[in-house]
Amino acid sequence: MKWINNFSNLQISYYIYKLNKGDKIICNNKSNYDKSIIILYGITYLFKTLNNKQIFPLAILNKNNIIHLDKYHVNKKINYQLIAFETTYLISFSYKNITNKTHLNNNLLLKIITSQELTKKNYEIMINILKHKYIKYRIIQLLLLLSLKFGVINEKEIMIPFSLSQKNLAIITESNKITVNKIINELCKKMLIRYSAKKIIYITDIYMLKSILP
Structure with a gap:
């Protein structure tokens, strides 16, 4: 609720999504994915696919983890998929809407930075798993x-x-x-x-x- 309250108070547009177990969100070049996604509740795993064939696992993500996707990450050859291990709730928003608001309070900025650090650790954990031969x-x-x-x-x-x-x-x-x-x-x-x-x-x-x- 804290994320929702912060976005509402600052009049930042957002959308809430519910994923049931096994549901997925596919981010490809056909979608407007100049946006960010925060996991409000649940456990998911994120991977990218190359030419819809090669699969590259990226991270297991859970509450307060954040994903930034834009035109530099998604193209005709690469797309991303986020799949729910269990019932999961997500909030999506445009990161530009936040960076363009000069009156943002420090609390929201700190929360986003903290989420980025948590997410970075989960990427590092996946690297440590995959480094095994x-x-x-x-x-x-x-x-x-x-x-x-x-x-x-x-x-x-x-x-x-x-x-x-x-x-x-x-x-x-x-x-x-x-x-x-x-x-x-x-x-x-x-x-x-x-x-x-x-x-x-x-x-x-x-x-x-x-x-x-x-």
Whole structure:
């Protein structure tokens, strides 16, 4: 509500979007995407595609993260997709409308800068995941990250509280469903994780899981 109140008080136009689980926003050159998006609530992942074929994961984003998109980022060859892991609410606005208002209060500017810093850290986290040469290490690093940021302690397990399909895991780790499925099965057999029918992952031994990383 703070973002909405700030924009309303300063008479800055904005739009609210609701994404259900699995919904996506596609930003391409056919759209007027000289705007910014802030996540009000929920968890999403952002990736870009080149020629609608190559996929490059960029970040897992959540509350108060911000995305700036303009004509320099989106063109005929490159588009961006933001997909919701769970029910998510977004607020979009034109960044130009903010920079053109000389009477902006320091509170809003500080909030935007803070959001940019939070988002930058999530980009850096994704870089650290993808720097691993082997997909197995990428998946383990991803699961550790998600358990740290979003995990819910359930008795002796840590539950990642949203479904993670093999397809999504493959996109995020730049892999494929067959490889991901093989690694998930291996981790399950070693009793390091549980993977439910609803695609919910439970980490059963976080210390042993972490010890696998180089």
